[in-house]
Amino acid sequence: EDKVVQSPLSLVVHEGDTVTLNCSYEVTNFRSLLWYKQEKKAPTFLFMLTSSGIEKKSGRLSSILDKKELFSILNITATQTGDSAVYLCAVGGGSNYKLTFGKGTLLTVNP
Amino acid sequence: ETGVTQSPTHLIKTRGQQVTLRCSSQSGHNTVSWYQQALGQGPQFIFQYYREEENGRGNFPPRFSGLQFPNYSSELNVNALELDDSALYLCASSPDRVLRETQYFGPGTRLLVL
Secondary structure, eight states: OOEEEEEOSEEEEETTOOEEEEEEEEOTTEEEEEEEEESSSSEEEEEEEOSTTOOEEETTEEEEEETTTTEEEEEEOSOOGGGOEEEEEEEEESSSOOEEEOOOEEEEEEO | OOOOEEEOSEEEEOTTOOEEEEEEOOTTOOEEEEEEEOTTSOOEEEEEEETTEEEEEOSOOTTEEEEEOTTSOEEEEEOSOOGGGOEEEEEEEESSSTTTTSOEEOOOEEEEEO
16 A cells, blocks of 8 residues: 655744655655645645656755655745645555645744 | 636535535646545545546545546535545646646535534
């Protein structure tokens, strides 16, 4: 059975801090790993990673994938209160295009 | 370009009833996936539709069924509702075959079963 494990499950930081969120996975026929941000309802797409070692960046957010060790990290630098959300990691694989999600990391950024 | 929309936003039902949730995919997207998200959990895959046909199903019983229409909008039907069906139901659409894992989510329907 496909499995995605995120850590930590929750994290409280102060504005300006840098955070690293972790995602490890076991999935048959891995194709991609995706990160989403969920504030209230709709998960918002952040990154899709398919190749090892290539960092994807968007502003203060960056992510990298290690296909040998089966994990990914999401870094957020200079955190702001608007970064407070649940960050979901999902992996795509198998014969259809379903995503298997982790439980998420609840990030709280205090002013 | 409009994003993924879902209706209704909230719904309250009682055990044993039936419910239909609706989703309009983003313009140009031909694949729709449905997920159930219980409180404090990540979304769980229910099923996916590609060009009006079911293209994979998760570990959900047959009382969860769906449809996709020629305009790629979709419905999720749940029969004989149980208390554990209370959750946020998310619909996601994908642009094309190659990028089908890049799924864009709607705001969800929050279902409460009493």
